[in-house]
Amino acid sequence: MRTAEPRDGTDRQATHSDPTPWPDIVAVPSASRPRTAVTAALVQRALGRLPLRARFAGSGDIGLGGPLIEVRDPAAFHARIGTGGLVGFGESYMAGEWDAPDLVAALTVLAGHAAELIPAPLQRLRALWAPRHPHAxxxxxxxxxxxxxxxxxxxxxxxxxxxxxxxxxxxxxxxxxxxxxxxxxxxxxxxxxxxxxxxxxxxxxxxxxxxxxxxxxxxxxxxxxxxxxxxxxxxxxxxxxxxxxxxxxxxxxxxxxxxxxxxxxxxxxxxxxxxxxxxxxxxxxxxxxxxxxxxxxxxxxxxxxxxxxxxxxxxxxxxxxxxxxxxxxxxxxxxxxxxxxxxxxxxxxxxxxxxxxxxxxxxxxxxxxxxxxxxxxxxxxxxxxxxxxxxxxxxxxxxxxxxxxxxxxxxxxxxxxxxxxxxxxxx
CATH class of the missing domain: 3.40.50.150 (Vaccinia Virus protein VP39)
Structure with a gap:
């Protein structure tokens, strides 16, 4: 089973001693309830103002109408974003926790509003919360x-x-x-x-x-x-x-x-x-x-x-x-x-x-x-x-x-x- 090499330097080729070549995908990161709740609120706020529809399992749609994003596992989705930001958003897709019938259309909306997804106060504090490039x-x-x-x-x-x-x-x-x-x-x-x-x-x-x-x-x-x-x-x-x-x-x-x-x-x-x-x-x-x-x-x-x-x-x-x-x-x-x-x-x-x-x-x-x-x-x-x-x-x-x-x-x-x-x- 071949995989893309993750940033920690492990081999692209999975080995018999490494049955999980995607450790960050297999395991949902743990996040405190307050952090997950804050993340969920921020996500709801961001998506609710965009020309798309976000459908969370167990609840109704949010958004102004447009391409559909279906979140199958809201708890995992919010936990990943709460701990990894946009890295977690991509990893949640890799894990199958969300999908979109027209993925390009949904991502085009998000890309077109990239500067607005994160509230301005958090944007100004990016250096404090955003992960930095590995020195290697x-x-x-x-x-x-x-x-x-x-x-x-x-x-x-x-x-x-x-x-x-x-x-x-x-x-x-x-x-x-x-x-x-x-x-x-x-x-x-x-x-x-x-x-x-x-x-x-x-x-x-x-x-x-x-x-x-x-x-x-x-x-x-x-x-x-x-x-x-x-x-x-x-x-x-x-x-x-x-x-x-x-x-x-x-x-x-x-x-x-x-x-x-x-x-x-x-x-x-x-x-x-x-x-x-x-x-x-x-x-x-x-x-x-x-x-x-x-x-x-x-x-x-x-x-x-x-x-x-x-x-x-x-x-x-x-x-x-x-x-x-x-x-x-x-x-x-x-x-x-x-x-x-x-x-x-x-x-x-x-x-x-x-x-x-x-x-x-x-x-x-x-x-x-x-x-x-x-x-x-x-x-x-x-x-x-x-x-x-x-x-x-x-x-x-x-x-x-x-x-x-x-x-x-x-x-x-x-x-x-x-x-x-x-x-x-x-x-």
Missing amino acids: ERNTPDGSRANISRHYDLSNDLFALFLDDTLSYSSAVFRGFPAHRDLLAAAQHRKIDRLLDLADVGEGTRLLEIGTGWGELALRAGARGARVTSLTLSAEQRELALERVRAAGLEDRVSVELCDYREARGTYDAVVSVEMIEAVGAEFWPVYFRGLDQLLAPGGRLALQAITMPHDRMLASRDTFTWIHKYVFPGGLIPSTRAIEETARDHTSLRLARRDAFGAHYAETLRLWRERFTERADEVEALGFDAVFRRLWTFYLAYSEAGFRSGYLDVHQYLFTKENLAGRARP
């Missing part, structure tokens, strides 16, 4: 390797079940909505080509990619005639990416290295990085951008794709340990556009030339992944991933989709340029 998950070189491995080394076969044939694990760019699954691979190529065009990648371009994924961008750049160096911290991703490079006959143009961005060396005409900045951490954003600046030749171009969130919400939540950190992306932090642009401005010679937003495209990308993951649940189980893991990933994909549908999250493609030595910007 800082994105130091060693910490980054461990954090990346816990997600991206789960199983190449798992990701292949719900991604398209390009194995692209980032937002696609569609021609119209609703997006059709059969067009996802073409939409991923459209996204990649836009980035390569922004970076002016062509014959002979010395290109550095930060974050290989499973190699599709590197392959597409190599096919243009670029000389590509791609860096990853995932051993499993690198292994498959190298197989794909060999199958494409591009070994002479594309190299894939198991290497941290801080260890990169050389000089490049262009750097491309797709949704990797979310794994850098605010502490290391200046290091990241300075490193890219140093690697770029004068006149070079940086094409960056990044998920973003509103600046005020980023500041309010940046130090909080969340359900996503515990179960999906340890050490992750989504930046704001302001944080990205100010960091580049204050720490590098890079200059912002262009920024394009396309958050609605990410919502559609996630919908297609979620639907495919659901349809292939039996195959996910056959790979050794248990029912709790499947609920975890259903919640993760729906939670992410809701973030983009509500506008709480967005995704941008950036172009930064580096002035050449003669003071002439590259066209």
